[in-house]
Amino acid sequence: MTSDGRREKNPYYDGPRSDHFDGVRFFNPHGVEPLGLAALLRWQWWEKRARWPDAYPSPSAGAKPAARVEGGDLRVTMIGHASLLIQAHGLNILTDPVFSTRASPLSFAGPKRHNPPGVRLDDLPKIDLALVTHNHYDHLDIASLKAIVAAHHPQIITPLGNDVIIRKAIPNARIITTDWGDETDFGPFTIHTEPCHHWSARGTRDRRMALWAAFVISTPSGSIYHIGDTGFHDGINYRAAADKHGGFRLAILPIGAYEPRWFMKGQHQNPAEAVDGMRLARAQYAVGHHWGTFQLTNEAVEAPLEALSEALDAAGVERERFRPLRPGESVDIPLK
Template sequence: MAQTKNPYYSGPVTDHFDGVRFFNPDGIEPGGFRDVLKWQFGSGRQRVPWPKTVESPFAPAKPEARISGEGLRVTMVGHASMLIQVTGLNILTDPVWSERVSPFSFIGPRRVIAPGIAFADLPPIDIVLVSHNHYDHLDLSTLKRLQQAHRPRFATPLGNDTIIRRAVPDADIVTMDWGHRLEIADGVSIDAEPCHHWSARGAGDRRMALWAAFVLSTPAGKIYHIGDTGFHDGINYRAAREKHGGFRLAILPFGAYEPRWFMKGQHQDPKEAVEGMQLCNAAHAVGHHFGTFQLTDEAIDDPLVRLKAALIVAGVAPERFRALQAGEVLDVPLE
């Protein structure tokens, strides 16, 4: 029997890599094919359809070229795609401007709301953070466009560089393992940190590329960005606080969580996102991963309803955890 090979990455065994596949230490493995069938075709499924199109209450943003000093500005594009402007740098997270998040152009989750920034209106992009290789986070079509228009530096966890380079051969890519640091400029760095998730581009490459959260350390404060994560008993949030002390801003997923029996290990819900904000000692949070592509069963507005309730229960002022709509801009307070 042929030994399984990893097409993306080859490296030493670690506490989260067994020589072929990455894994979450003491974590939950993603559901298998039978679980997918149970979810999709089980008699108890309660999928709430989304509208085909939604209008954002905000017009598409036209960002300034740069934000300097103590300013920290976040503009929502949609789903996990955001523009972070800080210390004169323009940073995109998991950029997706495509109509679908799928290996196919004609089928798969389709965008219901237009991007909050028209691609042509982007300011000069310096850094692109790609947290993992699921299609709603690693969109090769968009990465090609960014390379052609901006030639940014791409930072991504181990193995994802192989996927990106096949489509963008001349890209400047920095690959990062958990615990690795990338120095950007004086006083500016990026750390790759653990999150509880998984990866796959198809049926035969599950967990063969790493997933990660990112910590941006800047003179204007620290930013904790998570593309996707299960709550995992708050282990990674506590570790981030212990290592980094706290954050001016945490950018946290809080959507795509139903049904819980299937999604719990990979997508936290609003209550867990609020608890995560508190555990990592974030002064402010921006929520994402909602209202753009229907990936799971909950209604399009369910994350917002549950977030509001979770904030009340936790005693967190609603202005401290913002769920930005496409095109909405937030200047993050200093305190």
């Protein structure tokens, strides 16, 4: 209910209640929802942020990916933050495309890029499919999607409610809207929409009114587990994904934006938790993203790299199996 007694209305989605939707808001089953305004103000006023350099350039910036990667080869190229190009079996998939200078509704304020996109918009190969995991501005950027739809007209797959946001700005976008547990066939692939522990908001009055999700891309040469943002949630979703899909050739996992832990733990995993998630999901290889482009939280720009290396060594996992990519950097994932 609102403060004046009116029933809240969800502007994005009107559907039946479920184990993760109460009729107005989505939620994390048996999970922890984001802290409120008082905690946010405490973080902003009293916590100290590490100072990032004004520019954190990548040695691989300006990459020009191949037009296609055929057969069972699997290549992942980092564009920046959670935007990655996945290429396999002749298809090109783009995740959470953000090419704008700021991850913000404003052009003059909000988190600003510390490096340009590793691949320029004009240098993208033909994009067949775009996956949008949730509606935070560092993952759903209307300006970027508008440019990609104009140039490539890809199929877009996104969880419940996000379609309304996209279609309002891009009426001709081809969108498939999915719920947790849904499957979408796309060429030789099947895209599974799976749970992750996060939240959503575009403003101050729509918190958790659009769904968030992870995606599993089942291919003829192994499955890819892509998570845009998640809290570790005691490993519950990782175990469930492994049980359902039988392990993964590759997991693409967030490793940044995790400090201070008292505020971020429920929604953003840290590198040690990402390593635990890789192991629980039974992933042969992992790629780390969500670090080094936008300063969203308190840790230093290279802190995720250091913490990831320490966690891999402590777990006895070879560092080459979990690569934290810089913008423009590509990695070819072996097929075992």
